[in-house]
Amino acid sequence: MSNVLRFPDLPERAPTKTKGPQVEDGYTRIANELLDALCVADFTNREFRVVNFIIRQTYGWGTKQKRLASTFIAGGTGLHATDCSKVLNELIRRQVVVRHGGSRAPVSLNKRHTEWLAAESRKKSAPDSCPQSGQDALTQSGQDAxxxxxxxxxxxxxxxxxxxxxxxxxxxxxxxxxxxxxxxxxxxxxxxxxxxxxxxxxxxxxxxxxxxxxxxxxxxxxxxxxxxxxxxxxxxxxxxxxxxxxxxxxxxxxxxxxxxxxxxxxxxxxxxxxxxxxxxxxxxxxxxxxxxxxxxxxxxxxxxxxxxx
Known part of the structure; x- marks a missing residue:
């Protein structure tokens, strides 16, 4: 006797027509001025991905700030968690991103884009110049805000x-x-x-x-x-x-x-x-x-x- 649970045959559904992404399925609201500033900002590829992920997780959910662990950012950007930590720190240093408290506190995009520091102000050890590693030189904190x-x-x-x-x-x-x-x-x-x-x-x-x-x-x-x-x-x-x-x-x-x-x-x-x-x-x-x-x-x-x- 088989232990496999078998369902009765069901009629096949007619294939649904794919309409592609729809606004009614969710959208991210952002001011055009801020979007224009993002278009001309001197970001590296990694920085741009992390910035967009922060926007998606904040404005995309109708909130201004959100707590984002490096592992969570990595899952949404395809970057290594170690690189996410370094890139996030660099964005905070350049005042593109604001952290509201301790090292595990919520973060948000600094909408005052005139305060963003130019790429020329990067430290010599900028995140993108570092090889990927399984160990984070800028460690994750065990504390919250x-x-x-x-x-x-x-x-x-x-x-x-x-x-x-x-x-x-x-x-x-x-x-x-x-x-x-x-x-x-x-x-x-x-x-x-x-x-x-x-x-x-x-x-x-x-x-x-x-x-x-x-x-x-x-x-x-x-x-x-x-x-x-x-x-x-x-x-x-x-x-x-x-x-x-x-x-x-x-x-x-x-x-x-x-x-x-x-x-x-x-x-x-x-x-x-x-x-x-x-x-x-x-x-x-x-x-x-x-x-x-x-x-x-x-x-x-x-x-x-x-x-x-």
Missing amino acids: LTKKDRKDINTSPYGEESTAGADDEQTLAVENTKSETLPPAEPKAASLPNCPHQAILDQWAEIMPEKRQPLRSLWTGSSAGSRALAARWKQGFSIINEQTGDALYADEATGIDWWGRFFKFLRRSEFLMRDDSRFFGLDWIVKAENFRKIMEFKYHPELTGGDA
Whole structure:
């Protein structure tokens, strides 16, 4: 006895006449002025495909902005996801595309086409000059757009980006995150980096985390374990690149000290780390490589992460 389910013979349908694409099946509404600007814009082939895909996914659905993962863009453009990430970053840098928040926040076409930067302003490492690779040098973030009401302390991400979101003083956190499995950006030569300002960072910790364990300053100098770990994380900050701006977290001692202060304020927003029984939580714990990586990936701020890739 056969287990195959058989349907009764049905009469054949008469072939329908193909009418081709019809407006009633869906269309994308766009201003002629903007379309004219797109026609003369100096885009590469890849850039043009990504721009058109963004238009299709926003204006084509009657919305101004939409969250688009690189893998989703790749499926609609035929490009590799790695290239989509690079091209999207370049379009954002040229102000053709606007990202409304962190590295996984919604994007939109900048309809003020006079603000678009010319192709001559491309960086030397323009996306189209890079060979296709299965590994993304400009990594995808594990975070979503982070928007929170203004609190007593300025709401910032560990990556130091902050912006006002309007009349209700929301703070939009622009995040650039690097995954451990991706290729890190080239580090500057050690000789060009300022020495770690241990005491200044300890001052920031004492001011912002007065209720937490305070390091014994005499043990945070020279070659002690805590001193070495903090120096390593300090140096790392010069090589972590913000996807939004293309710049490092900080470039000199002053901006570095300022970033660490805002970093400690960001840690205060973690209910897990700030609870009374979290005796493990201290500066010595933060500067350990594995813990620092988890913090930068928002492992201790689950309320700030989004759901889709």
